[in-house]
Amino acid sequence: MLNIKKTIENAAAIFTLEGRLDTSTAPELDQELKSSLNGVTALTLDMKDLVYISSAGLRVLLSAQKIMNKQGKMTVRNVNETVMEIFEVTGFSDILDIEGAD
Amino acid sequence: MEPKTHELTVCADVDQLHDVLAFVDDLLEEHDCPIKAQMQIDVALEELFVNIAQYAYPDSTGKAVIRVSISSEFAEITLIDSGIPYDPLKKPDPDVTLNAQDRPIGGLGIFMTKKLMDNVSYEYKDGRNILTIKKCFQLST
Numbered sequence: 001m002l003n004i005k006k007t008i009e010n011a012a013a014i015f016t017l018e019g020r021l022d023t024s025t026a027p028e029l030d031q032e033l034k035s036s037l038n039g040v041t042a043l044t045l046d047m048k049d050l051v052y053i054s055s056a057g058l059r060v061l062l063s064a065q066k067i068m069n070k071q072g073k074m075t076v077r078n079v080n081e082t083v084m085e086i087f088e089v090t091g092f093s094d095i096l097d098i099e100g101a102d
Numbered sequence: 103m104e105p106k107t108h109e110l111t112v113c114a115d116v117d118q119l120h121d122v123l124a125f126v127d128d129l130l131e132e133h134d135c136p137i138k139a140q141m142q143i144d145v146a147l148e149e150l151f152v153n154i155a156q157y158a159y160p161d162s163t164g165k166a167v168i169r170v171s172i173s174s175e176f177a178e179i180t181l182i183d184s185g186i187p188y189d190p191l192k193k194p195d196p197d198v199t200l201n202a203q204d205r206p207i208g209g210l211g212i213f214m215t216k217k218l219m220d221n222v223s224y225e226y227k228d229g230r231n232i233l234t235i236k237k238c239f240q241l242s243t
Contacts, residue, residue: 023119023152052141054148055211065202082141089217090210091198 001025004032011041011072018049021057030060037064041072048078053086065095075099105173114166114183116155119148122168126179133172135239142218143177143237149211150181150190150233158185158231176220180234188231189224191216 002025005016013036021029037043043064061076068074077099079087087093110125112118123144130140147168154166167182190212196205198213216222221236 022148023116052144054145055208055214056148056152058210059207062202062205062207069202082138085138085142086145086214090214091200094199095202095205 002028004029006032006036008036008040011039012044013037013040013042014044014046016046016048020052021050021060022052022054023056026054026056026060029057030063033060033064034067037067037071040068043068043072043074045074045076046078047076047080047083050080050083053083055090058086058090058092061092061096073097103173103175105171105176105178108170108172110168111165112168114155114158114164114185116152118155118166119151122151122166123147125168126170126177129170129172130177133174133177133239135177139237139239143179143235146215146219146222146235146237147179147181149215150235153188153190153211154181154183154185154231157188158183160186174239176236176238178234178236180232182233183231184229185231187226189226190233191222191224 001019002021003018007014065074074097076096079098087096108129110122112122126143126147127140130143151166158164164183164185169180171178193212195213196209215235219235220238223234225232
């Protein structure tokens with residue numbers, strides 16, 4: 001289960017993710033992102049209530065990062081410890097701009 | 103304590119992923135597996151099961167067996183399929199130092215599995231792919 005809450009104001013988009021970003025839910029986020037990013041220059045992904053991420057989820061993040069590299073900036077915030085460890089193991093902690101990481 | 107063995111047989115189909123995870127998670131919770139280890143096991147299991155579902159039986163449908171040997175100290179999970187022989191451990195590791203632009207999308211699953219588990223092994227025997235992951239429940243890591 002993944003809940004996606006999306007707020008877009010002018011050129012700034014905030015996606016709040018709650019639940020699990022896995023093989024079955026990653027395509028939903030991918031679609032939501034791709035259909036919303038046109039003209040967006042600042043994308044924020046809030047992961048406060050994201051409890052799980054698998055490589056299917058990482059693929060979506062990487063593809064969003066590639067889009068935002070061309071048109072602006074992507075920031076990830078409120079990453080919990082277990083998700084953060086996945087980012088570290090895979091080198092995603094270097095690719096992503098992670099705010100509030102401890 | 104002697105580990106106990108539990109087994110589940112499902113169709114090798116991505117739709118079965120949540121049943122597979124629920125089967126394993128219930129056992130992990132019964133044995134007080136720390137939440138972090140549980141998530142790591144889920145990540146590894148998802149990668150391996152989805153691999154089987156997507157690639158093991160290209161022209162037909164087949165079965166996957168998930169065998170869990172578990173104690174209060176560790177879980178050892180074996181995935182068995184009768185599909186085309188495939189050793190995922192032979193796949194070269196991705197370069198995790200590349201920046202976003204140069205990174206290929208994908209190829210991380212088996213690498214994460216190797217990193218997150220204490221042991222991963224593969225054998226092909228009697229026409230079956232047998233892949234085993236082991237995770238110890240020590241609280242320190």
